[in-house]
Amino acid sequence: MAPKSGEEWGTALSHLVLSVVSLHAAVCTAQANRGAAAGFLLQALAAATMLAPGLGTDEDCQAGAWVATVIGLPLLAFDFHWVNGDHSSANLLLGGGMVLAVAGDHLGVEGRSVAGQAVVLVVSVTVVIVAVFTANTYGVWGGTMLGVAGLLSRLEEDNFLLPKEDAGRWALAAGSWAYCRALHVQHLQWG
Template identity: 85%
Template sequence: MAPKPWGEWSTALSHLALGVVSLHAAVSTAQASRGAAAGFLLQALAAATMLAPGLGTDEDCLAGAWVATVIGLPLLAFDFHWVNGDRSSANLLLGGGMVLAVAGDHLSAEGRSVAGQAVVLVVAVTILIVAVFTTNTYGMWGGAMLGAAGLLSRVEEDRLLLLPKEDVCRGALAVGSWAYHRALHTQRLQWE
């Protein structure tokens, strides 16, 4: 049996890291915020489908990643806005994600890519804004890391920091998810 090349290992590790962080965050936030827990769970499930051989086709895995992006990430932002009284922004983000999820079949591959990156950046910026105004340091880090993942995905290079670009983006998303989990906890403590 030949050893796997480093690229395959880094891909598996990035999916595993994102899946474990997201699953832990989903379990930890389930009592305080069902919406954010569902968003984290969607991310964990999307990462798990990419890891498990034979679990689904490549199209199923891409569909799972699409749903985790356009519904899961707005669910994370929803709680930040809702707790701070900005219910219109919370509903707008979540509604927009739902519309994109339904419209995904009618978009080209490039259209889905652009829409997914737009969702990532909008969610990152809105959470970053709320975090700045509420002085939530974890939220600021989460917004910065999610924004970095969104911007790095637009880079033309195939490799970043000697790793495949997608693995670096998933690593940034995992760090951002951990920071969001901590930010949600901090935010709940401030409002109690």
């Protein structure tokens, strides 16, 4: 086995951090927010499959990332909206994610990319809006970092300080941590 380059180590580290943060968030939110816990778990599993060589094919890893995006992210937002009484937005986000998950094979690569970015944008914006109106600072940061991760995937430039995919995973990990804290604060307020 050839030694890994610095970029390969950075990519592996970003997958590991996202997986660990998401798994921790799933465990922390499991009692109060089962939907969000399932979303965090999907994120953790999708990131972890990228770490394990031979665990799945590249298509399997991409399918896991697709499911974590179109089902996992709406699940994260579902409880946040539901607890605040916005049941229609919660159901719309989750239902739209389920429809996209089923229709994913018919969209093609570019269609899936656009649909995934739209899901990230809609989830992040709606979470920020609810967090602003409920004065949940962690929710604002979590939604903002999720939006940053989505915007990084849209940029043409490939490298900043890190490759854009790695930077996106770091932003998603930070957003997941903040969002976990936001759900905790929300549970204390409404619980």
